[in-house]
Amino acid sequence: MRALTLGPEGTYSHRATRAVADDIDFTESVTGIVDGVASGEYERGVVPIENSIEGSVTESLDALADRNVAVVQEIITPIRHALMAQHGEFDLVASHAQALAQCRAYLDAEYPNATMEAVASTARGVERAREDDRVAAIGHPDTAGDDLRVLAEDIQDRTSNATRFLVLAPESERSEAGGKTSLVVYPNTNYPGLLLEMLEPFADRDINLSRVESRPSGERLGDYVFHLDFAAGMYEERAKEAVAELEQLGEEGWVRVLGSYDSKTVLY
Numbered sequence: 001m002r003a004l005t006l007g008p009e010g011t012y013s014h015r016a017t018r019a020v021a022d023d024i025d026f027t028e029s030v031t032g033i034v035d036g037v038a039s040g041e042y043e044r045g046v047v048p049i050e051n052s053i054e055g056s057v058t059e060s061l062d063a064l065a066d067r068n069v070a071v072v073q074e075i076i077t078p079i080r081h082a083l084m085a086q087h088g089e090f091d092l093v094a095s096h097a098q099a100l101a102q103c104r105a106y107l108d109a110e111y112p113n114a115t116m117e118a119v120a121s122t123a124r125g126v127e128r129a130r131e132d133d134r135v136a137a138i139g140h141p142d143t144a145g146d147d148l149r150v151l152a153e154d155i156q157d158r159t160s161n162a163t164r165f166l167v168l169a170p171e172s173e174r175s176e177a178g179g180k181t182s183l184v185v186y187p188n189t190n191y192p193g194l195l196l197e198m199l200e201p202f203a204d205r206d207i208n209l210s211r212v213e214s215r216p217s218g219e220r221l222g223d224y225v226f227h228l229d230f231a232a233g234m235y236e237e238r239a240k241e242a243v244a245e246l247e248q249l250g251e252e253g254w255v256r257v258l259g260s261y262d263s264k265t266v267l268y
């Protein structure tokens with residue numbers, strides 16, 4: 001199975017991808033991963049979607065809203081960050097923006113004068129630290145190798161730090177099987193009670209919504225695309241009915257079912 005994920009080698013996305021593929025290529029853009037699958041070049045793509053401390057990976061949500069791919073699995077993995085550098089004297093900390101944010105309290109307390117630099121991935125930050133002895137990186141401790149010292153481990157602001165990744169496949173592999181389903185909804189209208197009407201089809205059928213996220217549509221201010229996840233598979237009659245009701249609401253817009261899938265927790 002040939003898969004594309006966020007690189008270079010050693011990212012948390014890479015670790016999650018190892019659970020579904022052994023032939024793994026890298027790109028430094030999440031949108032590029034979705035494109036790689038939508039174009040048919042890759043059989044699988046793995047993108048980070050949400051973190052328990054810092055919330056949505058908005059670039060992933062936006063890329064899923066306007067490209068045709070299927071979600072075929074969810075991977076949840078604990079995230080335990082280490083601070084790595086050539087030595088303890090550094091001026092700058094380089095990492096993925098999500099990782100920097102997940103360690104904000106630690107960095108403020110321990111390194112209040114250090115500059116933060118957001119780079120494309122945690123592994124890219126590690127490469128920066130390897131090249132420059134004034135730079136420290138935040139990432140998985142295994143990426144330190146022989147050149148960097150692990151100065152501190154478990155520096156995330158909460159012990160229960162976890163990230164959710166989605167495994168993407170070409171649209172033709174969209175499945176109705178699984179305990180969870182993801183949808184993207186663009187109502188293209190706005191009136192009092194619209195959000196309530198969007199959620200009622202699920203409440204009426206006892207379907208638990210596990211996530212509701214709004215993202216700007218980009219069309220006009222105050223206009224949104226909604227990402228909904230619910231705990232039922234599209235093979236279930238109640239899920240089919242709820243989605244059909246939702247489709248009627250948004251006659252001016254659209255509803256895209258990304259697929260039903262199961263969840264896997266990966267420890268490393």
Ligand SMILES: O=C(O)C(=O)C[C@]1(C(=O)O)C=C[C@@H](O)C=C1
Nearest residue numbers: 011012013048096098121122163
């Ligand atoms: O930079 C990486 O290592 C990634 O795989 C990206 C990413 C993210 O986008 O959330 C994945 C997991 C962690 O939450 C930190 C960064």
